[in-house]
Amino acid sequence: MLDNADLAKQARALDASDPIASVCDQFERPEGWVFFDPNSIGPTPKTAGAAAANLVDEWATLRRRGWAERDWIHMPARLGDLIAPMIGAGPGEVLVCDNTTVNLYKAIGHALEINHDRSVLLTQADNFPTDLHVLQGFVHSSDRSLTIRYVETEDDAIAALDDTVALTSFSHVEYKSGARWDMERIGKAARSAGALALWDVSHAAGAVPVDARGSGADYIVGCGYKYLSMGPGGPAFIYVRPDLVNRAWPPICGWMGHADTFSLPKTYVPRDGIVRFLAGTPMVGANSLAQCAAEIFNRYGPDDLWARHQSLSEFFILAVETLCGPLGVEVTSPRDYQRRGGHVSIKAPGSGRVVQALIDAKVVSSFRKPDSIRFGISPLALTHVDICDSVTRLRDILEKQTWKDPKYANVSV
Helix, strand or coil: CCCHHHHHHHHHHHHHCCCCHHHHHHECCCCCCEECCCCCCCCCECCHHHHHHHHHHHHHHCHHHHHHHCCHHHHHHHHHHHHHHHHCCCCCCEEECCCHHHHHHHHHHHHHHHCCCCCEEEEECCCCHHHHHHHHHHHHHCCCCCEEEEECCHHHHHHHCCCCEEEEEEECECCCCCEECCHHHHHHHHHHCCCEEEEECCCCCCCCCCCHHHHCCCEEEECCCCCCCCCCCCCCEEEECHHHHCCCCCCCCCHHHECCHHHCCCCCCECCCHHHHCCCCCCHHHHHHHHHHHHHHCCCCHHHHHHHHHHHHHHHHHHHHHHCHHHCCEECCCCCHHHECCEEEEECCCHHHHHHHHHHCCEECEEECCCEEEEECCCCCCCHHHHHHHHHHHHHHHHHCHHHCHHHCCCCC
16 A cells, blocks of 8 residues: 555656656746646746746837837737647647637637538537537527537437537536547537537646547637646637638638738728638737747647646546545546546545645645536646645645634635
8 A cells, every 4th residue: 555655756756757857947836836726827937027028128119110020910820830739730720819708709600600501509518607608699699590409428419419510519628527528539420410519628738638630620719828828818729620711701800810901901801711710909918928838838749748747647646546535535537547638626525625725735726616626737837746745735634624724614716
């Protein structure tokens, strides 16, 4: 039976044999703190401070000339090319822009224009709320008789596909359980039924494999501020299958998506390719911070980062079950790595209060009602030793029942 000393020794050995352990050196690591928060902000690149200061200097000195003398105008496409390998896409196929909700709207509207003779939108009953809300918005506002068909499992989804389904809209990784859906399997079934497939990879991109081309995905959207570490409220991204892009206008027609942007014509004509999904002026500040992380991702092969995430997450499960299993902790995410996403979810006595107590122990996780504690495993900024130390702190909180202190009664997410 493994004990804490055995786990600590194993953690040190795994870190010593990690071929890309140096990636952690490129991110800020506040002394004593360990961050596992999968619903918020990824680790800070050490270059972010200088990038922010440089932008302020350019703002003060260049002003309007910055649009001509810097690459501000081209950053959405350039950043898209940098992160494209992390979602299995190629150059010129991804844009970094707007936020996930807006990009969901663009993708859904585009798909409905292509499959205009179909009326059903197929989605997970437990999909992330914003995904559901955007779908519901189309049903509410469309002059077509659209309906949403909700399913619980992959098998249910495949059984529900028929010639009325215009679009399937699923999260690649479920935001509570961390369960990963099979993009290739669902995509193949959708194509056979004549439906288009949209995937939200917010809880996957930058942590676990996403394969836009190999899975035949029609649309992919996701946020940049989780595992991609693009900063607070960082920009999101959108991928559209290249042969679909020009088949319909983008639902949001803005001047940056115009074929002749700077002639400022009165009549809209969309650009060719993914850039037609641009709308308004690029977010230069957000993009400048996003570039810091995107450049780091571009230095490493996706397979190496995914392998690192697998090692870290499987060691986390081993440590939790070894040290905390006897104290009533249960891992609720899939045990099969191929079915698991960026985070690992557990149940524990007093789950929400435990999360609050962990913050005082300098371990940041997140809580989702009714009883799910989520630990986001960043392949960029965590070590196996970090994980061993954090699970030890979790065990101490459970053993001493620290979480029962009244100060932890106000539970946040």
